[in-house]
Amino acid sequence: MDRSSSRASGSGLNIRDRPHDGIERLRELLDNRRTLVITGAGMSTDSGIPDYRGPKSPPRTPMTFQQFIGDPDFRRHYWARNHVGWRHMDAAMPNAGHRALAGLERAGSVRAVITQNVDLLHTKAGSRQVIDLHGTYARVACLSCGRRVSRYALAERLDRLNPGFAETVAAATSVEIAPDADAIISSTEHFRMVGCEHCDGILKPDIVYFGESVPPERVAAAFELVEQCDAVLVAGSSLTVMSGLRFVRRAAKLAIPIAIVNRGRTRGDEFASLKLDAGCSDVLTALAAPARTTRSRD
Known part of the structure; x- marks a missing residue:
């Protein structure tokens, strides 16, 4: 598998305007690639757990x-x-996005999940290869x-x-x-x-609180997953803190294609081959569904 992927010119795509185009481009980017998924708080908002930095999130001051x-x-x-x-x-309870990722893992498309969330919803949904980066x-x-x-x-x-x-x-x-x-x-x-x-x-x-370091063995295991994958999908993370951004940077250095699904800008947008401004549940559910074929009219 050739890891190289040119950065898409104007790669941001508002999926609410062209949902089919966004899903198809994402499907093409990840097709036949062992994908590592990195998730953040936006992954769990549909399960009733708020995020820190979403466009509609109130100001929060996390404890240090x-x-x-x-x-x-x-x-x-x-x-x-x-x-x-x-x-x-x-x-x-896990939402449709969590369940979709678990299904993609069972199908062999998703290699593993690195999550910045502490809610265990990926494990509850049935994902087996999960690194709970922050505990x-x-x-x-x-x-x-x-x-x-x-x-x-x-x-x-x-x-x-x-x-x-x-x-x-x-x-x-x-x-x-x-x-x-x-x-x-x-x-x-x-x-x-x-x-x-x-x-x-x-x-x-x-x-792992703000101002505290992720255990080094956990970081090493996550970097190893980056080096073993053929594509990286970021779902629901603004990548504001280095904790998650470093894995995206490593993937970019290795010329591994990167897709980002998140509402609003992220610190990793410059590395993305494809950026979808959208919610995780809708995109991941569509990604896990069988690709639709278009029949030509005789």
């Missing part, structure tokens, strides 16, 4: 690693919000001894210490959930937090 470790009150406030928010993320909401790590436990186990401990807290908050207000499973609530001063059961160390969601 330095904030979390540096202020006990901030940490307590965060865990109170997470104690409500993680349940909403846990209940979220997942479903595990908690101790910053002292490194032990990891399930979020379910921590929830049981917190429920015993804060009986009725999550239910009271959910009943009193319409809870908004951030992309990292943090519920947007304000009154948390009475919430009580626990430490690690083994060493009483600080517990932190097993999620």
